[in-house]
Amino acid sequence: MSAVKMVTGNDRARVFKEDGFTKVGQLLTADEVETYRDIYDRFLSGEIESGDKRSDLGSHVGERDGGRENITQIMWPSALHPELREMPLHERALSTARELIGQDAVLDFDMLIHKDPHSAVATPWHQDMAYWVDLPDTRAVSIWIALDDATPDNGCMWYVRGSHELPLRPHRPTSDGKNIECDCSEDEPGATAVPLPAGHGVAHAGGTLHSSRGNTTDHTRRAYILNYRPAAMVDFERAQGADHGLNENVRKVRNSDAATA
Numbered sequence: 001m002s003a004v005k006m007v008t009g010n011d012r013a014r015v016f017k018e019d020g021f022t023k024v025g026q027l028l029t030a031d032e033v034e035t036y037r038d039i040y041d042r043f044l045s046g047e048i049e050s051g052d053k054r055s056d057l058g059s060h061v062g063e064r065d066g067g068r069e070n071i072t073q074i075m076w077p078s079a080l081h082p083e084l085r086e087m088p089l090h091e092r093a094l095s096t097a098r099e100l101i102g103q104d105a106v107l108d109f110d111m112l113i114h115k116d117p118h119s120a121v122a123t124p125w126h127q128d129m130a131y132w133v134d135l136p137d138t139r140a141v142s143i144w145i146a147l148d149d150a151t152p153d154n155g156c157m158w159y160v161r162g163s164h165e166l167p168l169r170p171h172r173p174t175s176d177g178k179n180i181e182c183d184c185s186e187d188e189p190g191a192t193a194v195p196l197p198a199g200h201g202v203a204h205a206g207g208t209l210h211s212s213r214g215n216t217t218d219h220t221r222r223a224y225i226l227n228y229r230p231a232a233m234v235d236f237e238r239a240q241g242a243d244h245g246l247n248e249n250v251r252k253v254r255n256s257d258a259a260t261a
């Protein structure tokens with residue numbers, strides 16, 4: 001496993017460009033984390049309804065006792081609960097995204113990915129670009145914010161350093177066809193775990209290989225993820241009907257022979 005680099009504010013854009021991921025420091029205070037956790041738990045309990053925007057990123061492993069997802073994924077929390085857009089994270093993550101990929105960055109979509117205690121299902125290795133339509137300008141950044149301390153044992157993020165510069169790997173649907181995965185592992189050269197304290201974030205590029213282990217601890221692992229790309233590319237995607245499940249909730253896979261079946 002590679003070591004995580006210590007990154008200061010000035011270095012972030014350089015490290016992001018070179019490695020395809022970088023820690024971005026603290027984005028939420030402890031009090032703000034509490035506020036986000038409250039809202040997050042209202043999503044998980046169903047008090048805030050998410051309908052077809054909620055799915056199981058680990059559904060290929062089968063149903064869990066009690067019916068809860070293996071890995072809960074809720075797309076578009078800020079559309080389902082618009083007050084999130086006025087809260088501090090959206091503005092801070094936007095300014096971080098602009099620092100990393102350019103001043104034309106805007107929010108493309110956001111999501112929640114949650115791992116219950118002892119849910120123990122790894123997020124399949126993938127590159128986000130494999131979910132997206134082809135774009136002439138591939139600048140993109142996902143900012144993954146830990147709402148609980150994230151460790152290897154509860155599912156902190158893992159990235160493969162430099163993988164964003166390599167060709168997109170072939171992806172295939174997971175065994176139940178609901179998500180996608182590619183060949184990769186923690187043994188890949190450059191594979192790096194990124195533990196984070198609650199309130200801190202890590203950013204990755206659209207082509208960066210990533211995964212997280214299952215949560216084998218007694219504690220919940222909540223993450224809020226905001227994705228940015230140039231405004232012109234968001235328009236380009238939307239013109240093709242691609243909106244990451246906002247209106248059209250169909251997962252597409254590109255660069256996968258199996259996906260066209």
Ligand SMILES: O=C(O)CCC(=O)C(=O)O
Nearest residue numbers: 113123142144212223225
């Ligand atoms: O939180 C996770 O386990 C996976 C996150 C992810 O795939 C992403 O942010 O693109």
